[in-house]
Amino acid sequence: MIAMKTTTWIWLGVLAVAFGVYGVATRVNLNVRHRPGDVLDRLDGVAIHYNGGIHMTHGRHLAPDGYNLGIRYQCVEFVKRYYYERHGHRMPDAYGHAKDFFDASLADGQWNARRGMAQYVNGGTTRPATGDLIVFRPWLFNRYGHVAIVASVSNDSLEIAQQNPGPWGKTRAVYPLTVKDNCWFVEHRRVPGWLRLPPTPDSPGEQPTP
Numbered sequence: 064m065i066a067m068k069t070t071t072w073i074w075l076g077v078l079a080v081a082f083g084v085y086g087v088a089t090r091v092n093l094n095v096r097h098r099p100g101d102v103l104d105r106l107d108g109v110a111i112h113y114n115g116g117i118h119m120t121h122g123r124h125l126a127p128d129g130y131n132l133g134i135r136y137q138c139v140e141f142v143k144r145y146y147y148e149r150h151g152h153r154m155p156d157a158y159g160h161a162k163d164f165f166d167a168s169l170a171d172g173q174w175n176a177r178r179g180m181a182q183y184v185n186g187g188t189t190r191p192a193t194g195d196l197i198v199f200r201p202w203l204f205n206r207y208g209h210v211a212i213v214a215s216v217s218n219d220s221l222e223i224a225q226q227n228p229g230p231w232g233k234t235r236a237v238y239p240l241t242v243k244d245n246c247w248f249v250e251h252r253r254v255p256g257w258l259r260l261p262p263t264p265d266s267p268g269e270q271p272t273p
């Protein structure tokens with residue numbers, strides 16, 4: 064019994080040290096090839112910046128009109144800046160972590176009033192489209208979740224463009240896309256769904272009902 068308790072305490076100590084090291088490592092820039100703020104990529108002309116450690120912060124980014132774009136170089140800042148610069152879209156709720164962008168209480172296709180976008184569930188009948196905002200749930204090493212923009216879609220895959228994937232992460236990532244019984248699945252267990260701007264006069268399609 065004493066040996067079991069000792070082993071338990073040792074493992075708890077190891078875990079505490081591991082989380083401590085992780086906490087420090089995610090708040091410093093470990094990749095000396097880049098400095099925070101470096102432009103790594105662009106999507107439709109909108110810059111994707113390097114952040115450093117995923118929990119590094121570099122001050123709040125406000126648009127010229129005072130609209131809150133988010134903490135500089137974080138994933139949320141990129142997606143909000145993308146919609147603001149490319150579409151002039153201002154989210155009614157200008158705050159929140161990445162995980163807050165998907166409202167699990169909404170049915171598939173309902174209007175997400177906080178974001179001013181229609182929301183679709185992963186595994187629903189609406190295929191993801193280029194320009195959608197895709198959401199990733201939190202996990203053990205990132206309790207805030209993640210958001211990105213769908214850069215392209217094919218019959219069997221989906222490419223995202225993202226900011227702040229980590230010091231050595233890629234700005235682009237590709238995930239399998241499957242369809243079964245007319246339902247579309249992004250094959251990633253932490254994707255609850257995606258959000259979409261309503262159509263404009265220049266983009267055909269029915270506008271979701273707010």
